């Protein structure tokens with residue numbers, strides 16, 4: 001390498017480094033915001049969560065995610081849709097075909113229009129998506145004091161705090177600081193942007209009964225619903241990580257073989 005080449009590659013490296021660090025610094029500046037009477041003095045601590053799905057061997061905690069499905073359908077589903085989730089997706093968490101059929105049968109979905117052009121309801125099948133709680137956005141807003149409960153299919157991926165978002169929102173309810181006026185039908189939440197959320201704290205102890213006998217504390221349900229929603233946001237994560245690992249092993253072996261082949265081919269020259 002000539003001096004010029006070295007300096008230009010150093011320059012390119014610097015640019016890369018700078019561009020990688022810019023978004024991080026603007027993000028933290030945007031998060032700071034202005035202090036108001038409503039800015040929480042102390043933040044409620046969110047129990048530290050250990051995510052089984054991080055790292056190269058990441059996988060979901062299947063039992064927890066299946067319990068989370070119970071929390072979703074028992075509590076959250078009355079307001080939040082889960083448009084990207086079909087009953088058969090539960091098989092990736094180890095639910096059997098019969099179990100999935102049984103769960104789907106408890107729900108009704110609109111059938112294709114009949115000969116009179118009427119849409120009647122039929123029992124859901126494993127291939128059906130989870131039915132929406134409201135027929136349209138206006139109905140959702142009308143039932144929730146004007147606020148629209150967002151679809152939860154991708155919520156874990158769609159918020160900057162990722163896996164921490166659900167525990168923060170569910171654990172962020174507290175008394176408003178003195179001087180902070182909370183609007184009607186709104187609740188003070190230290191982690192929600194603006195600190196006021198139009199969702200009443202949805203979880204209370206024993207809001208659901210778990211089949212496996214796990215005690216349904218608020219903390220347990222928070223972990224479980226979060227595992228479930230992380231799974232819904234990326235159902236193929238386990239497959240992706242396993243394939244990635246196999247590809248790396250393959251590339252390592254290929255590299256060794258290529259190196260040995262190269263040595264053999266160039267044996268007489270070196």
Ligand code: HEC
Pocket residue numbers: 071072075076077078079080144147148149150155159165166169196197198199200202203225
């Ligand atoms: C009674 C209706 C209702 C129930 C039940 C409910 N929610 Fe909500 N949820 C809402 C509404 C309405 C909003 C929008 C709040 C706003 O705009 O201020 C919301 C907002 C949220 C948000 C914030 C979304 C964002 O934009 O970051 C999360 C997360 C959330 N809900 C999760 C849940 C979970 C998990 C459950 C079940 C344990 C649940 N909700 C149960 C009505 C509900």
